[in-house]
Amino acid sequence: MTSLTFTLVSEPPERLDLSPLTPQGLAGLSRRTIEQTRLGLSKRGARVGDLFRLSGEDAESIVFAGGSVRFDRLGAGMTEGAIRVTGDAGAQAGRKMSGGSLTIEGSAGPHAGSGMTGGRLDIHGDAGDFAGGPFTGEMRGMNGGVLVIRGRAGDQAGDRMRRGLIAVGGGCGDYAGSRMIAGTLAIAGGVGHLPGYLMRRGSILLDRPPATLSPSFTGSGAVESVFASLMDRYLIAENIFDKPLLTGAAGRYCGDNAVLGKGEILYSLR
């Protein structure tokens, strides 16, 4: 069976909520039913058939040919299967996803992978602010799974993250890993101001020393880390990075001592 493909006919006239178009949401639905699904968020209320030309039938593997920054909530809540977009996505891509794989070949907006608990979200371009992070009022952000951003992530990537892995290839904005509860945030390409701001536990791995750091972090030497080499080998084996982030001895800060202080920032000494 060929992938169920949604070919974008023209730029959407309004913001869309694409969360109904997941493998588990479309399983067993007829093409007619799918075409009548409402996606538009304005009073216009565009339906699938107004925006996309459908082909293929395998809903386990969904392809969006063409993307848009108006593609909000793409793959949100997905539990299984695969979704691939050949262009950009809007806000909240993969929010609360718990399984399967979501690939965005362009860039994603804010809150990509927000609160995800499983599966893998791969963003080939950049991601907006709060990658993996929670909405205002929510107690925690990412709680499992793998979020890969090959480009640059905005501010507060991994905010309130509790479990899982975020890997960023092209650097992060300010406050990377802010308020982390646990989990791992691996960043190549540098970070902005105050990484790990108010982190309680968890690990932030950097390919260079942080340029600025909250004074509530304390240095804890340069210890050889089996964990760092395990993580490096995993990141390379999974094709997330092509070279080790940290090798041998890594510098280490612990903090944020303004809160619990059991977190760490490991950085390459090369």
Place this chain on the structure above:
Amino acid sequence: MHRVTVNGVEIDDTFAEAFGMRATAIIVTAPTRKWVLEAARSMTGFATSVIGCGCEAGIDVELPPSETPDGRPGCRIMLFAVSTDELQKQLLKRVGQCVLTSPGSACFAGLDGTEPLKLGSSLRYFGDGWQISKKFGGRHYWRIPVMDGEFVCEAATGLTKKAVGGGNLLLLAGSNEQALVAAEAAAEAMGKVPGVILPFPGGVVRSGSKVGSKYKSVVASTNEAYAPTLRGRVDSALGAEINAVLEIVIDGETDTAVAAAMKAGLDTLIGLGSERGAARISAGNYGGKLGKFHYHLKELLP
């Protein structure tokens, strides 16, 4: 007893009788091969027989850096016990006292078994609240702060209920020297078979035992039929030309691993010939009623 002779070596028409056991495996790594072996020898010390040690343990295979989880030198260690509870107890005690303590060590699961056995998930309490849990790639690790950095230990390893303990070969020779030459050569060849350990010192045991004794409190005692000094006094299994007997005991992850090891041992002993090594090869059994696994020597001949 009917015997066949190959290259001057007499092979008894008998079988080794072995038992089902519980087994597990771990991979221990360290900064250098020396410290891999220090940790491994310490952990597998005093683990020759379940009769008195609680478990039987040994190094299955040394691993080059390219084959370990963290890219450092390592080895795979196997542990065998008669019950899951005892295996769990021995595993935690031995890793806790001998691997955790060894400089630069790390410890990983060495077996994807049917059930998990606790490893780091218990040892983490040594971290006194400073331990760090890490889950990635479908695996769960614990990082425990110690004086030279961190002890990284996978949370759990696997258990197999299909392991076999007590495969054996008896090497009967004209002199102690010939017996040792034969035993060393056979142990070396058998140790190379994947998935088996030879739990006794250097793989060799000189005090083969029988079940029970004339003394009530003694559960195993000398096997007088194979003790050359008792020849003429008891119903001996030894002919006039035999003056030393050594045994090699094999524990294997599977039935086939034990058979492969015994075959490797037989091949080596036959190749060595009766002049340099063993004059006769036999195997220990209890009449076939106690153990589930029987390894007939004639079926393993080259």
